[in-house]
Amino acid sequence: MDIVKIKDLTYKYPIGDENVLKDVNLTIEKGKLYALVGSNGSGKTTLCNVIRGFIPHFHHGELKGEVLIYDKDIREYELGELALKIGFVFQNPYTQISGVKDTVFEEIAYGLENLGVEVETIRQKVAEVIQLLGIEYLQDKNPQELSGGQKQRVALASIIVMEPDILVIDEPTSQLDPQGTEEVFKIIEIMKQKGKTIILVEHKIELIAEYADHVVLLQDGEIVTQGKTKDILSDERAMNYGVPLPQYAILGIEMKKKGINLQQIPLTENESVAVMRSWLATKGVKV
Template identity: 55%
Template sequence: MSLIELKKVTYNYPLDNEPVIKEVSLSLEKGKVYGLIGNNQAGKTTLCNIIRGFIPSLFFGELAREVMYKDKPVQTYNVGALAAEIGYSSQNPFTQISGVKDTVEEEIAYGMENIGIEPEIMKVKVQELLKLFALEALKEKNPYELSGGQKQRVALASVVALDPEVIILDEPTSQLDPQSTEEVFQIIAMLKEQGKTIIVVEHKVDLLAEYCDVVILLEDGRVVKCGETHQLLNDRTILAHGGSLP
């Protein structure tokens, strides 16, 4: 049973002649971890923005065919409501810190405040997340005073705070050292255990090999390969399409 379904989806940015996403068909199941790989211009971030409904509602341009979430077209959802169901964390944690809160604790609570979660429930949830993301010692610190790895953990905790069903992580470890990178992937494993569906855009294929169920290889806006991780990452032909082997 698919949670997210794309059927021959094609997308053009407003001023582009060429589509950046070309006839992409994908079926994403609940509770699995999907690794999205490919060269820098393959269209990975664009595909993530299509899945979370930001295209075409915020980026405009021309989207052909349908993207379904829970058997309903993504366009029929309110973008704000969808953001609570499909969480997104970008590669730059600096852009994800709200800038309006003075402590890590308040920062994690910020999204929950915005959607009107009861204060008592929010307090309990924030404490759980501080523990889960190993942020208890930093809870009184200003988010801007943290290291890149710590900021990324706060950004991730803020996404998880809204309890989304799907979590999209767009190069979550691009600015992190090896230990912080490993910690992020341990969090991914933990979220999977909670039944979350996770899409990870990542260049570190060794980690994808360890944590993903399925790997999708994108090249020039097309899905050129999609399959179980151990099979796809043992297939030498992916090297010709911008993929890499562990």
């Protein structure tokens, strides 16, 4: 089922002279993880802002084309109505913490409170999300005293508890250390397993290779290529647009150039091991 359909989308900010999105066509399938990649200024965040309704409801500008969420045009939604369907996680977790709650439990509950959900239901939902994400040890802490990685996990929890169908996540690990990054992607994997549709902006290409189903490559506001992750991230042409390939893909490409016949270009460590074992087996080498 396609839940986001974008056709011939062009957008220009109110104070801009040039289009920052140009004839964008994109279909988002339910339950898949789509990674938006491209160099800085390629239009990734602007596209996210369109999908979540900040454009045109907050940033007006000049929007042309169709943007359909569940077959209803983005311009026909109220922003609050969209917020129930699409959860957004900011790049900087410090901007997503409300600053008005004393504990993580209360912070996660804040959005449900604003919707007028019954207290007992709120408690149940928050407790379930805290358990799901494994952050019980944080629930009584002050959100302002958490590390960046912990704040990002709380920010994700505060969106997940609202139970949106679609999650738009804009560079969630850009300010995190490796441990914080791993924790955030564990949460993303949990959401993927629960059937959520995820639109992710992320520069860490090894993580995209491991988690994404589809990759959308943007350059100067245009989609230059899109498709299954294994196809996009095994193609050297992606590097022409400022997108690095996973190290295992580069290894596979170089091996093929040297005449080594691999069954496929691997993207991850596990794929690389499997491909190498298969190739060695053709040479009579047992591993």
